[in-house]
Amino acid sequence: MTKAENQHLIWVLDDDESIRWVLERALHKAGFQVTSFATGSSLREALATEQPSVVLTDVRMPGEDGLQVLAKLQQQHAQIPVIVMTAHSDLDSAVSAFQGGAFEYLPKPFDLDDAIKTVWRAIEQREKHSAPAPQVPEIGSELVGEAPAMQDVFRAIGRLSHSSVSVLITGASGTGKELVARALHQHSPRQNEPFIALNMAAIPAELIESELFGHEKGAFTGAAQKRQGRFEQAHGGTLFLDEIGDMPLAVQTRLLRVLAEGQFYPVGGHQAVTVDVRIIAATHQQLEQRVQEGAFREDLFHRLNVIRLQLPSLHERRSDIPKLAQHFLQRAAKELGGKPKHLSQQALQLLQQAPWPGNVRQLENTCRWLTVMAPGQQISVSDLPVELQELNDSPGVTNDNAGAVNSHWLQAFEHWFAQQLTSGQQGLLDSAVHQLEQQAMQQALDYCNGHKQNAAKKLGWGRNTLTRKLAEAETDAKDKKIT
Numbered sequence: 516m517t518k519a520e521n522q523h524l525i526w527v528l529d530d531d532e533s534i535r536w537v538l539e540r541a542l543h544k545a546g547f548q549v550t551s552f553a554t555g556s557s558l559r560e561a562l563a564t565e566q567p568s569v570v571l572t573d574v575r576m577p578g579e580d581g582l583q584v585l586a587k588l589q590q591q592h593a594q595i596p597v598i599v600m601t602a603h604s605d606l607d608s609a610v611s612a613f614q615g616g617a618f619e620y621l622p623k624p625f626d627l628d629d630a631i632k633t634v635w636r637a638i639e640q641r642e643k644h645s646a647p648a649p650q651v652p653e654i655g656s657e658l659v660g661e662a663p664a665m666q667d668v669f670r671a672i673g674r675l676s677h678s679s680v681s682v683l684i685t686g687a688s689g690t691g692k693e694l695v696a697r698a699l700h701q702h703s704p705r706q707n708e709p710f711i712a713l714n715m716a717a718i719p720a721e722l723i724e725s726e727l728f729g730h731e732k733g734a735f736t737g738a739a740q741k742r743q744g745r746f747e748q749a750h751g752g753t754l755f756l757d758e759i760g761d762m763p764l765a766v767q768t769r770l771l772r773v774l775a776e777g778q779f780y781p782v783g784g785h786q787a788v789t790v791d792v793r794i795i796a797a798t799h800q801q802l803e804q805r806v807q808e809g810a811f812r813e814d815l816f817h818r819l820n821v822i823r824l825q826l827p828s829l830h831e832r833r834s835d836i837p838k839l840a841q842h843f844l845q846r847a848a849k850e851l852g853g854k855p856k857h858l859s860q861q862a863l864q865l866l867q868q869a870p871w872p873g874n875v876r877q878l879e880n881t882c883r884w885l886t887v888m889a890p891g892q893q894i895s896v897s898d899l900p901v902e903l904q905e906l907n908d909s910p911g912v913t914n915d916n917a918g919a920v921n922s923h924w925l926q927a928f929e930h931w932f933a934q935q936l937t938s939g940q941q942g943l944l945d946s947a948v949h950q951l952e953q954q955a956m957q958q959a960l961d962y963c964n965g966h967k968q969n970a971a972k973k974l975g976w977g978r979n980t981l982t983r984k985l986a987e988a989e990t991d992a993k994d995k996k997i998t
């Protein structure tokens with residue numbers, strides 16, 4: 516369908532007038548009819564006389580909150596898709612939204628085009644008469660992550676919360692694969708059954724089979740007692756197979772058979788054991804490559820790879836480092852029975868710039884170390900491990916005061932940008948970068964007394980780039996005068 520007028524009525528519920536205004540404008544522009552509400556009760560009153568195609572609602576509002584409105588809509592008008600917007604981009608909000616039956620969850624700030632696309636998808640689903648998701652209770656979680664790649668993971672956990680499908684989690688060591696597997700289990704219908712984790716790389720290859728499937732007394736030398744395997748222990752629940760790429764081929768064949776038939780024979784046993792186990796597998800390896808090398812069975816790979824969740828490395832989601840660090844400092848303080856320490860601006864800046872080859876686990880260990888080793892409540896650069904302090908000598912890292920100035924600058928930018936996001940304008944970054952460049956050029960030229968070569972050096976450009984950008988700025992200024 517095009518942007519021309521359509522028959523669909525969209526309701527927007529948000530106590531923030533500016534958000535209502537921005538959404539109204541964007542939805543109108545996309546051809547929808549829109550009615551906005553500031554409170555849940557006014558929306559519910561209106562339901563008596565009219566019903567929208569889709570509801571877009573905020574979560575946190577005075578009075579009835581978005582999740583309560585969602586629950587009521589689910590009871591009485593389950594056919595209306597609800598899109599939940601939240602400024603709290605955590606796993607719990609995402610899962611609560613999906614478990615409450617939301618069609619989609621949009622963490623703020625969101626792209627208006629994406630919001631419109633989501634509204635269209637909701638309409639399409641409604642037209643296909645898809646059944647709404649049933650309700651299940653809300654559960655807490657420890658997963659920290661606001662970066663877009665983590666939000667995708669949260670969404671997937673929410674969407675999968677009614678299913679027992681196999682999931683393959685990939686990502687480097689220490690990125691949180693086991694934590695995500697636990698969250699998948701905790702938010703699944705199997706939550707009250709066992710979660711059993713087994714790391715293939717940590718068990719000698721010859722013992723993996725009996726570890727998984729158990730053994731009969733006397734099945735092999737040293738098997739003095741009958742032993743239950745992990746599969747049986749996980750019956751009704753989830754078996755998390757970490758480092759699945761290291762599973763020996765013979766065990767892969769047995770695993771495949773269990774997945775196909777739901778039963779297996781313990782080592783040395785003659786009686787089949789029937790199990791109902793959800794498999795979540797994880798690996799830091801390229802399983803496709805292991806398949807090509809003949810080290811991993813292709814059919815098993817396809818069985819496990821029904822849903823794939825890729826976890827980002829920590830250096831790919833640096834914006835999460837402050838929250839993660841705070842989380843780990845608080846946890847370490849609790850474990851050690853003291854008050855949580857906090858990081859100085861510059862120390863935090865260094866943490867945000869570090870390469871973190873060990874990912875979240877390494878950051879967690881560093882925070883634990885700092886909780887023990889830093890002498891004061893405030894952790895400064897000199898308290899950091901030496902390898903992190905050395906980053907301080909790298910270009911781009913400034914002293915504590917300058918760090919504060921930088922962060923004020925960024926805070927001011929953050930504030931300004933948040934306003935721009937609600938302004939309805941598009942192409943914001945281009946315009947912001949342009950303005951920033953102009954400002955930096957002017958200042959650098961002033962500082963260098965108009966010497967272009969030196970100013971270009973300060974900026975990190977070639978002289979030609981500076982000349983070209985100055986010419987562009989001049990043309991822009993002329994254009995502005997004309998309009």
Ligand SMILES: Nc1ncnc2c1ncn2[C@@H]1O[C@H](COP(=O)(O)OP(=O)(O)OP(=O)(O)O)[C@@H](O)[C@H]1O
Pocket residue numbers: 657658659660686687688689690691692693694695757799842875876879
């Ligand atoms: N998003 C997150 N929020 C909070 N803590 C996290 C997060 N991701 C990882 N952690 C913590 O980091 C540590 C490492 O996570 P985890 O063991 O799940 O990683 P992994 O990818 O399974 O590692 P490996 O591949 O080495 O087994 C754990 O203590 C976990 O609690």
